[in-house]
Amino acid sequence: KHFFLLNTHLDAGRNTSDLKARANQLKQIVTKVRKEIAGEALIVAGDLNLYWEDPKDRALLEAFEKDLGLMNSFKGVQKEREWPILDYILYRNGKRTTLEILETGEDQAFQNDAGPLSDHPALFMRLLIY
Numbered sequence: 589k590h591f592f593l594l595n596t597h598l599d600a601g602r603n604t605s606d607l608k609a610r611a612n613q614l615k616q617i618v619t620k621v622r623k624e625i626a627g628e629a630l631i632v633a634g635d636l637n638l639y640w641e642d643p644k645d646r647a648l649l650e651a652f653e654k655d656l657g658l659m660n661s662f663k664g665v666q667k668e669r670e671w672p673i674l675d676y677i678l679y680r681n682g683k684r685t686t687l688e689i690l691e692t693g694e695d696q697a698f699q700n701d702a703g704p705l706s707d708h709p710a711l712f713m714r715l716l717i718y
Contacts (some may be wrong), residue, residue: 589685589717593628596635614652629682640673661692661713677713688716
């Protein structure tokens with residue numbers, strides 16, 4: 589069994605030009621994935637800089653998920669802290685490979701005495717591949 593893993597970090601910023609840049613980056617990913625790995629199991633993870641609470645960002649994310657047949661592994665998962673949701677782990681099954689999500693969450697080990705090691709939560713996904 590095999591799957592493809594795509595890690596990305598999209599354009600940051602809140603201007604109209606930033607939103608357009610993220611939309612273009614997502615379009616490029618969709619084009620490449622459809623061309624190179626159509627029908628294969630896929631995990632897309634990274635800082636997409638799309639705020640779940642922003643309607644325009646959410647529309648971009650949902651269109652991206654739909655275009656590639658992706659599911660959001662963190663939909664409905666409670667966060668430990670009140671972080672803005674900008675990072676995602678999206679996935680889909682393939683023709684011959686199934687990804688079964690066993691657990692998702694925020695790894696609390698990524699901190700020291702001063703606090704978290706990043707301004708984003710350390711997300712994880714534990715899965716069974718068959």
